[in-house]
Amino acid sequence: xxxxxxxxxxxxxxxxxxxxxxxxxxxxxxxxxxxxxxxxxxxxxxxxxxxxxxxxxxxxxxxxxxxxxxxxxxxxxxxxxxxxxxxxxxxxxxxxxxxxxxxxxxxxxxxxxxxxxxxxxxxxxxxxxxxxxxxxxxxxxxxxxxxxxxxxxxxxxxxxxxxxxxxxxxxxxxxxxxxxxxxxxxxxxxxxxxxxxxxxxxxxxxxxxxxxxxxxxxxxxxxxxxxxxxxxxxxxxxxxxxxxxxxxxxxxxxxxxxxxxxxxxxxxxxxxxxxxxxxxxxxxxxxxxxxxxxxxxxxxxx
Numbered sequence: 640x641x642x643x644x645x646x647x648x649x650x651x652x653x654x655x656x657x658x659x660x661x662x663x664x665x666x667x668x669x670x671x672x673x674x675x676x677x678x679x680x681x682x683x684x685x686x687x688x689x690x691x692x693x694x695x696x697x698x699x700x701x702x703x704x705x706x707x708x709x710x711x712x713x714x715x716x717x718x719x720x721x722x723x724x725x726x727x728x729x730x731x732x733x734x735x736x737x738x739x740x741x742x743x744x745x746x747x748x749x750x751x752x753x754x755x756x757x758x759x760x761x762x763x764x765x766x767x768x769x770x771x772x773x774x775x776x777x778x779x780x781x782x783x784x785x786x787x788x789x790x791x792x793x794x795x796x797x798x799x800x801x802x803x804x805x806x807x808x809x810x811x812x813x814x815x816x817x818x819x820x821x822x823x824x825x826x827x828x829x830x831x832x833x834x835x836x837x838x839x840x841x842x843x844x845x846x847x848x849x850x851x852x853x854x855x856x857x858x859x860x861x862x863x864x865x866x867x868x869x870x871x872x873x874x875x876x877x878x879x880x881x882x883x884x885x886x887x888x889x890x891x892x893x894x895x896x897x898x899x900x901x902x903x904x905x906x907x908x909x910x911x912x913x914x915x916x917x918x919x920x921x922x923x924x925x926x927x928x929x930x931x932x933x934x935x936x937x938x939x940x941x
Contacts, residue, residue: 642734643753644700646707652693653706653755658935660687660928661751661759661789664698664708667716668741669724669902670762671917677717679921683760683928690932697750699725702737706754716741724898726779744791745783748861752787757850757938759791760931762924763827764863765901766796766805769887774896777808784861785812790850792931794923795825795832795865799883799904802832809863810837815853817846819866819930828874828919830867843930847937866930872922874915882911 645653652659667680684694696708698716705712716722723740725733727749733740742750744764751759765778778800784791796805802824809816818824818836826832840846850862867873886907890896895903908916 642702642704644703644705645754646709649693649695649707649754656939658692658932658939659695659756659758660692660931660935661747661756662687662694662696662928663744663747663759663761664696664716664741665724665743666762666924667696667713668720668722671921673718673720677713679924680713680717683924686925686928687760687932690929690936692932692935694928695751695754695756697742697747697754699723699730699733699738699740699742699746701739702734704734704750704753706750706756727783728779743780745779748783748787748789748791751789757789757854758931758935759789760924760928761791761793762920762927763793763795763797764791766800766802767808768900769799769801771801771804776896776900781805781808781812781814784809784814784863786859787861788854788859790846790862790864790934792819792864792866792927792934794827794868794927796827797901797905798827798829798879799887799901799908802826802834806834806837812860813858814860814863815849816863816865817849819846819864821865821867823867825865825867826876827923828868828879828916829876830870830873831876836865843933843937846934847941850934850938851941864930864934866927868919868923869926872919874912874919879908879912879916882908882916885911
């Protein structure tokens with residue numbers, strides 16, 4: 640029994656080996672308020688098309704893993720914030736019950752791999768949370784990168800995380816981490832972290848060649864492509880760190896943990912920055928979508 644369901648466009652595109660970029664659906668259902676979430680999703684798909692690739696927003700709808708969304712489905716996701724949020728552990732349960740869910744980074748990687756899509760654009764991955772030595776709070780995104788051969792274009796890892804430990808974890812799991820046009824690992828809202836990127840490549844063609852080689856060798860890991868937010872949209876590193884520290888203290892005081900922590904922190908950071916963090920978030924995702932489409936085009940020619 641197949642749990643995959645495609646739009647007609649994407650079914651044909653996959654069969655013909657056309658360049659495709661996967662997009663997550665959590666950013667639609669849980670990432671920002673309506674109608675800004677819908678507009679952002681449409682903008683990202685538009686950027687990918689303008690660059691020459693085909694967007695494939697992935698979600699779970701009524702017990703099916705949907706590869707690509709129509710206008711009505713996008714409207715449903717954007718306007719129903721109560722829809723579930725699915726990671727790897729949730730697939731079987733949600734599909735078996737015929738329910739719907741937005742896909743996280745990890746779940747989108749799974750759906751993309753099921754459909755044979757190798758490039759995925761997102762904002763920033765999850766990782767090792769600050770204080771994880773006590774809480775053991777480590778995102779499933781890292782395990783997914785260790786086991787699923789999909790390249791994830793992101794602005795590094797979310798700034799709320801322990802970036803050094805996140806990179807240590809990825810190294811242990813054998814996941815290549817590539818700074819795109821930078822020697823420094825980007826930190827989501829800012830292009831600077833003070834941490835050296837493990838490796839560097841500068842062009843979509845170089846990245847596509849690396850991905851082609853990596854997977855031709857039979858390696859099953861994904862690849863993290865750390866693409867810095869454009870400098871004109873970056874936030875001041877010290878200022879955003881002060882805001883993050885305050886949001887973390889407030890979360891601890893309210894005993895907010897587990898899967899509720901990241902949404903709370905991002906929402907509180909948005910409030911404390913008077914919306915500037917959300918603006919930066921949208922701009923960095925747009926930048927990642929454009930790069931992902933360029934890489935997908937190069938990879939389709941291999």
